[in-house]
Amino acid sequence: MRWNLSHQLFDLQLLLEQECIKTNRPIFIVQSPDDLVCSSPSVKQQDGIYGLIVSPPSGPLVDFLNTYKDQRPVLVVNYDSFQADEIVQFNSLLDKVRHVDGFAIPKDTLVLGLINGGNPLAYRGADFLGRFDSRTRCRLTAQQFDDSVSAFMNGLWYSEEDTVPYVIDLFNTPYWKEQLLGTWQIHGNQLIFKEGELAAALASKQPIELRNAPFHKPEFVHFWQQAQLRHKIEHDGRVIPLEDPLVILAEHGYNWEWLNNQILSTYEHKYTLQEPLLNPTSFNSFFSQYQYDEKEQSLHTLPGLIEQHCGGVLPVILTRTLTNDQVSRLLSECHKHQVQL
Numbered sequence: 001m002r003w004n005l006s007h008q009l010f011d012l013q014l015l016l017e018q019e020c021i022k023t024n025r026p027i028f029i030v031q032s033p034d035d036l037v038c039s040s041p042s043v044k045q046q047d048g049i050y051g052l053i054v055s056p057p058s059g060p061l062v063d064f065l066n067t068y069k070d071q072r073p074v075l076v077v078n079y080d081s082f083q084a085d086e087i088v089q090f091n092s093l094l095d096k097v098r099h100v101d102g103f104a105i106p107k108d109t110l111v112l113g114l115i116n117g118g119n120p121l122a123y124r125g126a127d128f129l130g131r132f133d134s135r136t137r138c139r140l141t142a143q144q145f146d147d148s149v150s151a152f153m154n155g156l157w158y159s160e161e162d163t164v165p166y167v168i169d170l171f172n173t174p175y176w177k178e179q180l181l182g183t184w185q186i187h188g189n190q191l192i193f194k195e196g197e198l199a200a201a202l203a204s205k206q207p208i209e210l211r212n213a214p215f216h217k218p219e220f221v222h223f224w225q226q227a228q229l230r231h232k233i234e235h236d237g238r239v240i241p242l243e244d245p246l247v248i249l250a251e252h253g254y255n256w257e258w259l260n261n262q263i264l265s266t267y268e269h270k271y272t273l274q275e276p277l278l279n280p281t282s283f284n285s286f287f288s289q290y291q292y293d294e295k296e297q298s299l300h301t302l303p304g305l306i307e308q309h310c311g312g313v314l315p316v317i318l319t320r321t322l323t324n325d326q327v328s329r330l331l332s333e334c335h336k337h338q339v340q341l
Helices: 006-023 059-069 084-087 143-151 176-181 199-201 218-230 258-264 324-337
Strands: 028-030 042-046 050-054 076-078 110-116 165-167 180-186 190-195 208-211 232-235 238-241 250-251 286-292 299-301
Touching: 006 059, 006 110, 006 218, 028 059, 028 324, 042 110, 165 199, 176 180, 176 232, 180 286, 190 232, 199 208, 218 232, 250 258, 258 324
Parallel strands: 028 076, 076 110, 165 208, 208 250
Antiparallel strands: 042 050, 050 190, 180 190, 180 299, 232 238, 286 299
């Protein structure tokens, strides 16, 4: 199916998923080539917060196809972010005997490809398009699309709310999903899941205020629309149930007067040149660090430099300029642990 705008491909995915829910057909949506990888080890949750490394074939797509192979599953591939060589790499999706990265696709699986006709870099080679059994251009008008998708937005976005919200500041990070939903951390020979900030926000039963979030990015908006449609969020084998109504408030900007309270005058301290350097390269070490245990030959995740100086003063030498988002995140972490820079 072809459409001419990237964000409307996300809208089309929502409508397809809604139809699959109505007809009781399981659906898996591929947004990038990484979602099609089956030949690499992956992490599977076991015993709550612990993770187990699983040998290939493995991964979310393998789990999906194995679980729903007898229920006429639907595999939707959004080709908008695929390069020509990546399309060729996964052309076996569309062969008569279909495979994805070496893993056999169940016979009754329906594969739908979504193509952005307005993308000048979109690959249109006959070796690709000719593999589909049928091709069609989406016949919905832009207004019909907007009317259909607006239902997913009802009750979701608000600019103000009487109830005190639970605030999550995303600092315009491209890693917003990890911050919200959590990620795996290495602790010796174990993988332990560190919960994201969304779980606590949902448990509070308050409206959720997302500050400095990428609302301008279609994939971010689609994430919340999909959550509204499914009434749940799935991430790394974990399921976060959602209750109605899900209220999200949007705010932008930083309270610099409040943040700057964590900065001491640079003239009040003598430097020994042993202080940690602060710059874009060393930035992440202020939030978490890794230590190699030579005896165990393993890595351990440790608290960052700020948490290590909880309740005290952390002298640093600023060697390169940070962005406003980085400075705000740094000082917010200092507030959290009562640290002054």
